[in-house]
Amino acid sequence: MECFNGIIHKALKQGEKLGVYLILRFQKTRAKYITVSNGETDEMSYNEAGGIGIQAFTKDGGCGFASTEKIDEESCLKMVNMAANIAHQVDKRGGKQNKEIFKVPAIKDIINADVKYPFDYLTIEKEEAYLLSLNKEIITQYNSMENSIAIETLYKSIEDQWRIVRSDGTDVTYNIPRTVVSNLITAKGVNTATTRAAISGSDASLLIDTEKRNRLIKRTKNSCKLAINLLKSPKIKGGSYKIVLDYALAKGLAHEAFGHAVESDGMKTSILGNEKGFLKKGEEVASPIVTIIDESIEGDYAYQPYSANGVKRDRVKIVDKGILVGALADVFSAEEAGVSITGAGRAESYRHIPLPRMSNIRIEVENSIPTTRDIEDITPEELYKILVESNLAAEDEEVLYLVGYKGGQVKPSQGEFVFNCSGIYMLKEGCSLYQPAIFSGKVLSALKSITAAIGPLKLDAQGTCGKAGQSVPSSGGAPYFILLEANKDVIIGGE
Numbered sequence: 151m152e153c154f155n156g157i158i159h160k161a162l163k164q165g166e167k168l169g170v171y172l173i174l175r176f177q178k179t180r181a182k183y184i185t186v187s188n189g190e191t192d193e194m195s196y197n198e199a200g201g202i203g204i205q206a207f208t209k210d211g212g213c214g215f216a217s218t219e220k221i222d223e224e225s226c227l228k229m230v231n232m233a234a235n236i237a238h239q240v241d242k243r244g245g246k247q248n249k250e251i252f253k254v255p256a257i258k259d260i261i262n263a264d265v266k267y268p269f270d271y272l273t274i275e276k277e278e279a280y281l282l283s284l285n286k287e288i289i290t291q292y293n294s295m296e297n298s299i300a301i302e303t304l305y306k307s308i309e310d311q312w313r314i315v316r317s318d319g320t321d322v323t324y325n326i327p328r329t330v331v332s333n334l335i336t337a338k339g340v341n342t343a344t345t346r347a348a349i350s351g352s353d354a355s356l357l358i359d360t361e362k363r364n365r366l367i368k369r370t371k372n373s374c375k376l377a378i379n380l381l382k383s384p385k386i387k388g389g390s391y392k393i394v395l396d397y398a399l400a401k402g403l404a405h406e407a408f409g410h411a412v413e414s415d416g417m418k419t420s421i422l423g424n425e426k427g428f429l430k431k432g433e434e435v436a437s438p439i440v441t442i443i444d445e446s447i448e449g450d451y452a453y454q455p456y457s458a459n460g461v462k463r464d465r466v467k468i469v470d471k472g473i474l475v476g477a478l479a480d481v482f483s484a485e486e487a488g489v490s491i492t493g494a495g496r497a498e499s500y501r502h503i504p505l506p507r508m509s510n511i512r513i514e515v516e517n518s519i520p521t522t523r524d525i526e527d528i529t530p531e532e533l534y535k536i537l538v539e540s541n542l543a544a545e546d547e548e549v550l551y552l553v554g555y556k557g558g559q560v561k562p563s564q565g566e567f568v569f570n571c572s573g574i575y576m577l578k579e580g581c582s583l584y585q586p587a588i589f590s591g592k593v594l595s596a597l598k599s600i601t602a603a604i605g606p607l608k609l610d611a612q613g614t615c616g617k618a619g620q621s622v623p624s625s626g627g628a629p630y631f632i633l634l635e636a637n638k639d640v641i642i643g644g645e
Contacts, residue, residue, distance in 0.1 A: 211247030212240035400628035428488030436597035515603035591640035605630025
């Protein structure tokens with residue numbers, strides 16, 4: 151990104167002349183997408199894109215934003231002029247002003263993510279061959295006379311390069327490599343059922359490394375079995391139950407039902423904000439054995455070492471042993487929420503203004519019951535046995551095990567969530583499988599119902615986080631399984 155030095159120098163000089171403080175965001179992206187369906191390639195594409203996003207601030211805090219896909223001096227200066235004009239108009243027309251950017255310390259840094267296989271290590275044709283092999287291996291094994299399995303395999307490998315420059319001398323360069331392989335499984339019989347299996351990371355090791363490839367195959371085979379068995383499964387009776395969530399659903403609970411509620415730009419309407427719009431620090435929001443943490447982890451699908459405002463992203467302990475202690479805050483909304491800046495500002499692209507967002511968010515539970523087995527190898531029957539032997543469930547007790555997070559919605563202002571899962575097991579001798587149903591309730595009731603966990607932390611639950619029209623990569627997790635006691639404010643839908 152050093153090739154932009156000349157443009158940057160001219161842009162900063164122009165900002166000085168116009169009496170504005172600038173944040174310049176240069177982005178270059180390379181992306182490969184491959185879709186394979188039922189042993190045949192549906193789509194293959196390679197894209198390169200980039201551009202400049204410019205925020206301008208007057209001395210009184212008026213802000214303007216402009217962007218261009220053309221990375222050249224003329225286009226950049228044109229956007230500086232446009233952003234500066236908007237910022238001055240904000241002052242003139244009595245718009246909202248914010249001077250917080252002037253208080254942030256300057257920093258210079260260059261971070262190159264450490265990956266085993268660089269973005270162009272494999273040709274797209276070689277990656278296609280790996281995917282076709284994987285897709286055909288599963289389909290051949292699971293198609294039968296009674297059931298028809300269709301598998302769509304998606305491969306996405308992206309490398310973003312960012313350079314963030316500010317008028318105070320800040321100059322930060324970093325890259326964000328991310329890769330995912332996912333299988334969408336559709337089983338058809340008298341009915342139809344869909345499940346998903348995925349693995350995510352930062353490079354093509356998902357295809358090349360035997361351990362990672364085998365993990366994806368295990369997950370896909372488990373999802374195929376689940377889809378086939380769902381074809382003949384009944385609906386569960388709705389109500390409140392003792393519940394076991396897998397780590398992907400636990401990540402969904404942490405992300406959707408809680409993480410968004412501690413983003414500093416929404417504190418005035420969040421259940422975790424007080425009447426002044428400050429974070430309710432010190433309030434008990436979860437079981438005393440629960441801690442919730444968000445941080446950027448190198449090698450993770452949602453890795454981002456700096457905010458899109460050029461601020462180092464911090465590890466944030468949001469909940470510490472059940473007590474609310476921290477928030478995800480960017481430069482512009484931290485003070486209003488009464489919290490410290492944590493570098494949480496993320497933007498989908500140079501075309502967008504950064505907003506406080508999560509990266510990798512996890513639920514930690516004290517004294518999680520250890521296991522040496524991989525989660526992919528633990529059957530529902532074995533999970534039931536662990537619960538009974540650990541005195542976490544009685545042999546005649548109804549315990550539901552929810553598997554496979556399939557998205558959801560949350561209302562931070564009301565503290566309510568609605569999630570979807572892929573399937574539900576009644577844990578007992580010879581576990582029964584039921585159709586997926588809505589998992590809904592009150593956020594704080596769910597977090598306070600957590601009583602135990604099984605297994606080590608698993609943090610590769612991958613997804614996409616949408617907010618204010620922007621989408622960014624997200625990830626996270628929890629111990630393999632977390633246990634929630636029955637609570638009237640946490641409901642499983644059904645018949």
